[in-house]
Amino acid sequence: MTVKVIQSVDRAIDILELFMASKPELSIKEISGKLELSKSTVHGIIKTLEYRGYLQQDPESLKYRLGIKLFELGNVVGNSMDIRKIASPLIRGLVEELSETVHLAVMEREEVVYVEKLEGPRTLTIYSHVGKRAPVHCTGVGKAILAYQSEEQIERMLTSGDLVAHTQHTMTDISVIREHLRTIRENGYAVDDEEIELGLKCVAAPIFDHQGNVTASISCSAPKVRADEVSFAEMVGKIMAAASEISAALGYRSPLVVNL
Template structure:
């Protein structure tokens, strides 16, 4: 593993991590001495980090401090962990009621990432696990997030996806998928009907933040044999209520209906 690490990125990370243990501001000389690197090497790394917003220079003494980009990233990570904390009791309640596996995912770089998973009493051996990434075009959670993107962003995401086929039921035609996403938007929930794994059915609903942007999704997964139309109707209502509850706690205000 170690031989595959990129030295320049390792050194850049070392520079950033110095600020965890030392003063709030460090000079090029300070960093050079502490890391045992030449000033020229440190200068090049620092200028790159400064350009990308990870470091800022104090123009008075020419020392460096952590930049706002790290604050933004930290807030994003904190936001995700807050989401998990908020959603956890809702997920547990869902599992207790539905007796099936429930997932929570966040959206990142055109994929979803599972950040919470709680198995029901009849646990499934399925693809999902905490930390794993999954495609957005053929998972219930992915489609729930994709359907509520702005139209321009939806187009961009679909254009950048190869719409890979996982089963014979995976939608790989862009226009067909777009029509399907419009239906999801209308009904407020999505269904993965054996689209990523044969025999598996999943119902998902989107979660919104205080800006009204879709940031995550929650789902219930079960074998198709346990998800007939009556059961599907019950699960979809529970999933939507759970998603709405989490969204409300995240500060989302539902838009008033037009009279």
């Protein structure tokens, strides 16, 4: 079932997304090369995007970069996310208590997107950004969400892309992951033990919405050396507590405490 797309709109999006994947500045030549379109076609679309403020041209190099209008629209989206408003103060508290970086992520298609990030005082450089995508199979936030999807959904999410091994600890066998997800459901939290980056350990907990679905999660990330037994247990407790508080604020009633 391929959707009937408007070609020029589709191409305009292709152009915009080129700036995400590759360099922040691109010339018409580069764009037409990468998309295999004629210069004049690209020129027309680009001028439209520029005219509307979605691209801007550097007057010196004549190259283009993303325009402020995207910043505006992006913030409209960001400000309309209820979960962000609810989670923000809690995340601030977590960072203060744990002194480590905390992430909030939501599920989007077959990946997760970080929607909030607050770095701890002892900054370790994790390569993550608000607005960035991450795979589900090798991140704490991803696995915490994945574990609570339906069987079909899990199947889809794990088979849609390649299970890329980011480190030697990344699980790439689908049956191993499925078994691992069972453990996550039993524990109520997910651990990422150097599965996306060596030396990085994360604890993540699922966030339930008012319908009982999991579409978001929060995590705490620390260098493996700092995540020893004691502080690890503290991380688990605090992250899970925060996650259930956010879930409650979203209107979720835990099935365990429902008594009619």
